[in-house]
Amino acid sequence: MKYILNSREMKQCDENTMRRRGMLSAVLMERAALATMQEIVKRYPDPATKVLVVCGSGNNGGDGVAVARLLYLKGYNVxxxxxxxxxxxxxxxxxxxxxxxxxxxxISDEYPKDIVDVIVDALFGIGLSREVTGKYAEILQKMTEQDGYKVAVDIASGISADTGAVMGTAFAADLTVTFGFIKAGQLLYPGAEYTGELKVADIGIDEQSLYEIKPELKVLETSDLKRLPRRVNRSNKGSYGKLLILAGSKQMAGAAVFAAKAAYRMGCGLVRVATVEENRIILQEQVPEAVLAVYNNGTDVVKFVETQLHWADAVVAGPGISQSDLSERMLYELLKRIQVPCLCDADALNLLSKHPDWWKLVQSPLVITPHLGEMARLTGRPITEIRDRLVQIAQEFAMEHQITVVLKDARTITAQPDGQSYINVSGNHGMATAGAGDVLSGVVGALLAQKLDIYLAAALGVFIHGLAGDAAAERVGHCAMMASDIVDGLMDVLRKQEDTKRQ
Ligand SMILES: NC(=O)C1=CN([C@@H]2O[C@H](COP(=O)(O)OP(=O)(O)OC[C@H]3O[C@@H](n4cnc5c(N)ncnc54)[C@H](O)[C@@H]3O)[C@@H](O)[C@H]2O)[C@@H](O)CC1
Ligand SMILES: [K+]
Structure with missing residues (x-):
C-alpha cells in the first residue's frame, strides 16, 4: 500500500521535513533538480541536446532553474x-x-524561438491555485504544441494535484518527475493523461515526514496480494466461506452466472445462488458447482429470505435482479434482516435510489458498487459532476451513510466511512464490457465470505478484478475481451500469487 497525497498534504509534508526534521529547503530543491536532471540525461545522454526550461515564480520554477544549471554543467545546450x-x-x-x-x-524573459529537443515545464507545481488564463495559458499552449520531448517538474502545469482536473489549460507531459509521493491528480483522469510516464524521486521526504497527517488516498500494489485470506492444508469447503448471491431475473441469467463463477474462482468455499425459477437450468448447466435456491411469484418471501440468510456468511445482492415487484420485496426483506456483510450492486442500487429510507434498514456492514450512472441516481447529482469529483463524492456518500462505496470508473475509488479512500490503478479499457461489474461483485463477495476486513475486501477485490482484466488483455487483447475472460484472468492472477508465495 502506498499513500497518494493532495496538495495540502504534500505542502504539510514539505513543511514537516524542513521544520521538524531540520532538512534545508535548498537541499530538497537540489535533490529534486538532480533527480529530474538524471531522468533527462538517461533518455538524452548526448550533451548536444537542446533543452528549454520554462520557469514560474514559485518554487516549482526554482526547481526548474536548478535543473537547467545542472544540465548546463554537464555541457548541455540549455x-x-x-x-x-x-x-x-x-x-x-x-x-x-x-x-x-x-x-x-x-535567463531569458522572452520565449525563445529556437527548436529544441527537450522542453522542461517548471511553470506551476502543486501551488497551482486557480484557472490558468492569459499569458500563462498561451505559454502552456505553446510548450505543448512545440515539438520535443516533454518533461514536467513535479506535476504537469495546469493540472490540479487534488482532482486531476485541467485548470483551463495544461501541459501534456511525456514524463513527470514527482517528488516524495504521487499526487492524486496524477492518477485521476484527465490528469493521468497529462502526466505521461511517472517517476517518483526520493528527495528526502518520506512516510516519516507525514507525522500526524493521515492521507486521504491510498493505492494498493501487487505486494498487497499477500493480504488475501490464507489457505491452509487442514481445511474444507466450509473454511472458505458461504456466499449467497441474489442475482438474475427472467431476461438476465448471465449476471448470476458471472458473479457465481467469479466467487468460486476467488476461492469461496460455497456459493448459493438465489434466483428466479426460470434460471434453474441455465445456472445448473453453467455453474454446476453452485447450489440453487429458486423463487417465483408464489414464494413466501420472508421465509425464503430467512432461510438463505441463516446459511450465509456474506451476501451479494442485485446483479441482474431487475426492478420488478418481486425483486423489490426480496431486497427489502433481505436488507431488513441481514446481519452479515452485504454487497449491493446494479438493480439493488437502483431500488435503493427509489427508496432512500431503506438505508436505515441495514444493520450490517454494507458495500455498494455503483457505476457513474447508478451513483447519479443514488445522489441525484449529474454524471459530469460525479466524474469531476470522483473521490469527494464517493467519500461524502460513504461518510454520510457509514458504508463502503466502490465508485466504478477508469480509476475506481473505494471510499471508507472514516474519510479514507483507495484509488485503483489496475485494469484497462477492455473491461468496459457487459458483465464485468457482475464479476467484481462475485470477487468482493467471495472475500467478504472469507471474512476479510470489509474495506480491504472491497479495495483488494477491485484491485484483483483489474489485474484479472490485465491478464485477460494479455490473452485476448482489449477489444475482444468479455466478462468470461476476466473470470479466467482471475486464475492467472491467483496462480501467479501462489507461485510467488512458494518461492
Ligand atoms: N521545500 C519545498 O516546499 C519544496 C518544493 N518543491 C517545489 O515547489 C513546488 C511548490 O511550490 P510553490 O508552493 O511555490 O508553488 P508553485 O511553484 O507551484 O506555484 C505557485 C505560484 O504560482 C502562482 N499561481 C498559482 N496558480 C496560478 C495561476 N493559475 N496563474 C498564475 N499564477 C498562479 C501562485 O500565486 C504562486 O506564486 C512543488 O511543486 C515542487 O516543484 C520542491 O523543490 C521540493 C521542496
Ligand atoms: K510543473
Whole structure:
C-alpha cells in the first residue's frame, strides 16, 4: 500500500521535513533538480541536446532553474525562459536564479524561438491555485504544441494535484518527475493523461515526514496480494466461506452466472445462488458447482429470505435482479434482516435510489458498487459532476451513510466511512464490457465470505478484478475481451500469487 497525497498534504509534508526534521529547503530543491536532471540525461545522454526550461515564480520554477544549471554543467545546450515575475519570485527561486547566473546560465524573459529537443515545464507545481488564463495559458499552449520531448517538474502545469482536473489549460507531459509521493491528480483522469510516464524521486521526504497527517488516498500494489485470506492444508469447503448471491431475473441469467463463477474462482468455499425459477437450468448447466435456491411469484418471501440468510456468511445482492415487484420485496426483506456483510450492486442500487429510507434498514456492514450512472441516481447529482469529483463524492456518500462505496470508473475509488479512500490503478479499457461489474461483485463477495476486513475486501477485490482484466488483455487483447475472460484472468492472477508465495 502506498499513500497518494493532495496538495495540502504534500505542502504539510514539505513543511514537516524542513521544520521538524531540520532538512534545508535548498537541499530538497537540489535533490529534486538532480533527480529530474538524471531522468533527462538517461533518455538524452548526448550533451548536444537542446533543452528549454520554462520557469514560474514559485518554487516549482526554482526547481526548474536548478535543473537547467545542472544540465548546463554537464555541457548541455540549455535555455531558461523565466515566465514569472522576478520581483514576486519566492526566496528559493530568487536564490536559484542568482546561483544559475553565477554559474553562467542565461535567463531569458522572452520565449525563445529556437527548436529544441527537450522542453522542461517548471511553470506551476502543486501551488497551482486557480484557472490558468492569459499569458500563462498561451505559454502552456505553446510548450505543448512545440515539438520535443516533454518533461514536467513535479506535476504537469495546469493540472490540479487534488482532482486531476485541467485548470483551463495544461501541459501534456511525456514524463513527470514527482517528488516524495504521487499526487492524486496524477492518477485521476484527465490528469493521468497529462502526466505521461511517472517517476517518483526520493528527495528526502518520506512516510516519516507525514507525522500526524493521515492521507486521504491510498493505492494498493501487487505486494498487497499477500493480504488475501490464507489457505491452509487442514481445511474444507466450509473454511472458505458461504456466499449467497441474489442475482438474475427472467431476461438476465448471465449476471448470476458471472458473479457465481467469479466467487468460486476467488476461492469461496460455497456459493448459493438465489434466483428466479426460470434460471434453474441455465445456472445448473453453467455453474454446476453452485447450489440453487429458486423463487417465483408464489414464494413466501420472508421465509425464503430467512432461510438463505441463516446459511450465509456474506451476501451479494442485485446483479441482474431487475426492478420488478418481486425483486423489490426480496431486497427489502433481505436488507431488513441481514446481519452479515452485504454487497449491493446494479438493480439493488437502483431500488435503493427509489427508496432512500431503506438505508436505515441495514444493520450490517454494507458495500455498494455503483457505476457513474447508478451513483447519479443514488445522489441525484449529474454524471459530469460525479466524474469531476470522483473521490469527494464517493467519500461524502460513504461518510454520510457509514458504508463502503466502490465508485466504478477508469480509476475506481473505494471510499471508507472514516474519510479514507483507495484509488485503483489496475485494469484497462477492455473491461468496459457487459458483465464485468457482475464479476467484481462475485470477487468482493467471495472475500467478504472469507471474512476479510470489509474495506480491504472491497479495495483488494477491485484491485484483483483489474489485474484479472490485465491478464485477460494479455490473452485476448482489449477489444475482444468479455466478462468470461476476466473470470479466467482471475486464475492467472491467483496462480501467479501462489507461485510467488512458494518461492
Ligand atoms: N521545500 C519545498 O516546499 C519544496 C518544493 N518543491 C517545489 O515547489 C513546488 C511548490 O511550490 P510553490 O508552493 O511555490 O508553488 P508553485 O511553484 O507551484 O506555484 C505557485 C505560484 O504560482 C502562482 N499561481 C498559482 N496558480 C496560478 C495561476 N493559475 N496563474 C498564475 N499564477 C498562479 C501562485 O500565486 C504562486 O506564486 C512543488 O511543486 C515542487 O516543484 C520542491 O523543490 C521540493 C521542496
Ligand atoms: K510543473
Amino acid at each position: 535555455t531558461i525562459y523565466f515566465a514569472g515575475n522576478r520581483e514576486k519570485a519566492t526566496e528559493e527561486t530568487k536564490r536559484q536564479m542568482f546561483i544559475a547566473e553565477q554559474y553562467g546560465v542565461e
